[in-house]
Amino acid sequence: MERYLVVLIVVIAMVMIPCSSSASLVTFIFGDSLTEVGNNNYLQLSLAKSNYPHYGVDFNGGKATGRFTNGRTIGDIISDKLGISSPPPYLSLSPTDDAILKGVNYASGGAGILNETGLYFIERLSFDDQIKNFEATKQSMKTKIGDEAANKLCNEAVYFIGIGSNDYVNNFLQPFLEDGQQYTHDEFLGLLISTLGEQLTRLHQVGARKMVFHGLGPLGCIPSQRAKSSRGQCLGQVNLWVQQFNSKVKKLIATLNAHLPSSQLIFADTYQAVLDLIENPSAYGFKVSNTSCCNVDTKLGGLCLPNSKLCSNRSDYVFWDAFHPSDAANVVLAEHFFSTIISKSPSPAPQPSH
Numbered sequence: 001m002e003r004y005l006v007v008l009i010v011v012i013a014m015v016m017i018p019c020s021s022s023a024s025l026v027t028f029i030f031g032d033s034l035t036e037v038g039n040n041n042y043l044q045l046s047l048a049k050s051n052y053p054h055y056g057v058d059f060n061g062g063k064a065t066g067r068f069t070n071g072r073t074i075g076d077i078i079s080d081k082l083g084i085s086s087p088p089p090y091l092s093l094s095p096t097d098d099a100i101l102k103g104v105n106y107a108s109g110g111a112g113i114l115n116e117t118g119l120y121f122i123e124r125l126s127f128d129d130q131i132k133n134f135e136a137t138k139q140s141m142k143t144k145i146g147d148e149a150a151n152k153l154c155n156e157a158v159y160f161i162g163i164g165s166n167d168y169v170n171n172f173l174q175p176f177l178e179d180g181q182q183y184t185h186d187e188f189l190g191l192l193i194s195t196l197g198e199q200l201t202r203l204h205q206v207g208a209r210k211m212v213f214h215g216l217g218p219l220g221c222i223p224s225q226r227a228k229s230s231r232g233q234c235l236g237q238v239n240l241w242v243q244q245f246n247s248k249v250k251k252l253i254a255t256l257n258a259h260l261p262s263s264q265l266i267f268a269d270t271y272q273a274v275l276d277l278i279e280n281p282s283a284y285g286f287k288v289s290n291t292s293c294c295n296v297d298t299k300l301g302g303l304c305l306p307n308s309k310l311c312s313n314r315s316d317y318v319f320w321d322a323f324h325p326s327d328a329a330n331v332v333l334a335e336h337f338f339s340t341i342i343s344k345s346p347s348p349a350p351q352p353s354h
Contacts, residue, residue: 025084026103026153028208030130031162033109033324035075038066039125040109042091046123048110053306054294058314058327068109068303069320070293071327075105075160077334090133095140101153104137106130112166113196116179121170127163131202138206154207155262161200162214164245167192169219169323173238185241193248197256204260211265212341213253215246217274223291224322227298232290234278246271266341273336277318277329284332286318293317293326 029035033048040046049066056064058071066089067073079086087103108125110118115126125133141150172180172188179188203211219225220238229235246269253265281289293311294304302322304310311317320326325333 025082026101026157027079027082027084027087027160028103028134028157029075029087029105029107029160030127030134031075031107031160031214032111032166033068033107034165035073035105035107035160035162036066036068036089036109037073037075037086037105037107038089039091039105039107040123041066042089043108043123043125046110046121048108048118048121048124050109050303054304054308054310057310068324069327069330070314072330074162074330074334074337075107077331078160078338081334081338090130090137095136096144098144100137100140101144103157104134106133107162110166110170111163112171113164113192113199114167114171114179116177117167117171119177127196127199131199131206134203135206151207155209157208157210159203159208159211160214161211164192164196164216164249165219168216168238168241168245169222169224173225185244189241189244189248192245193252196249197252200252200256200265201260204256204263209262209264211263213249213265213267214337215249215267215269215271216242217271218242218278221275221278222323223296223319224298224302226290227322239275243271268337268340270333270336270340273340274333277332281318285315286329287316289318291317292319292321294321296322298322 040049041051050068051064051066053064054070056062056067056070059065059067076086087105088099090104090106093099093104106125108130110121110124111126111130112118113127115128117126118124138150138154141153171177174180183191200211218234218239219242220235225235225238226232250267250269253267257263257265277284278289281287293314295309296302296304304321314326315328317326318329
């Protein structure tokens with residue numbers, strides 16, 4: 001069967017699982033603050049934390065959990081749509097915890113494809129760190145259920161990966177960091193793509209087969225970047241760079257699918273959908289998309305601090321703080337992401353080389 005039909009069937013199976021059997025679906029989540037659920041809470045020196053008010057004000061229980069929004073992440077919402085529990089943070093689990101067999105979230109605020117990204121946060125789990133943690137999880141699985149069962153579980157699990165935003169926002173776009181001075185954008189993009197290729201290959205070697213990579217949104221339109229414009233507009237150059245990144249990742253994934261045995265990688269491109277949400281918020285039931293609900297100081301990091309003032313109606317705002325969508329916006333984005341991976345029909349590719 002041609003590769004694109006295999007991939008499409010896999011994705012449809014992911015989302016069409018009956019409720020009675022959905023508990024068997026295992027998901028592993030890798031990424032940054034857009035999908036973190038509390039790993040950084042366990043990093044004592046990390047400056048990339050959201051475990052204080054007003055984060056979590058609209059989450060179940062109304063308390064901060066380490067999610068960088070007022071409620072749920074996109075990962076939480078997708079897990080709910082799949083009929084499974086949102087995977088817990090890796091650092092909250094012990095190696096002997098049975099929960100590792102049901103899915104784990106490795107995402108970390110400030111994380112990037114490059115290890116130097118987010119350096120000034122002191123502690124965060126880079127994508128390399130997250131992969132190492134997954135490798136440790138795999139070893140723990142083997143101890144618990146044996147090599148064959150652990151390999152089967154990892155081969156059949158679904159891996160959601162969303163990373164790269166910080167490589168721009170908290171690296172290349174920061175004038176005081178070395179990468180932005182050392183590289184042209186073409187050179188920096190080349191470094192990102194080559195590094196990402198090695199990382200996705202490592203995940204494949206550990207057993208990942210069904211991987212969904214979430215492309216970057218229009219970073220030039222998030223509040224922290226708009227603040228750099230004298231008129232509060234989107235930064236066109238940043239958005240152009242993001243589109244170039246997405247294009248390169250899409251080509252990388254096609255190449256990996258052609259060469260990694262049994263690989264079923266999918267690129268979920270939601271750039272235009274996010275841009276439309278920002279440019280036409282009223283079409284989605286929002287009123288404000290050029291600033292955040294939480295009155296933040298972009299010069300002091302752009303996070304929603306305990307003494308910050310909140311907007312009167314949180315569901316009117318696309319953004320919660322200077323970087324992250326609100327719970328209401330995450331619902332819209334998760335719906336589009338979900339429909340994207342269902343409807344996506346990748347181009348035919350050669351059978352993997354052996």
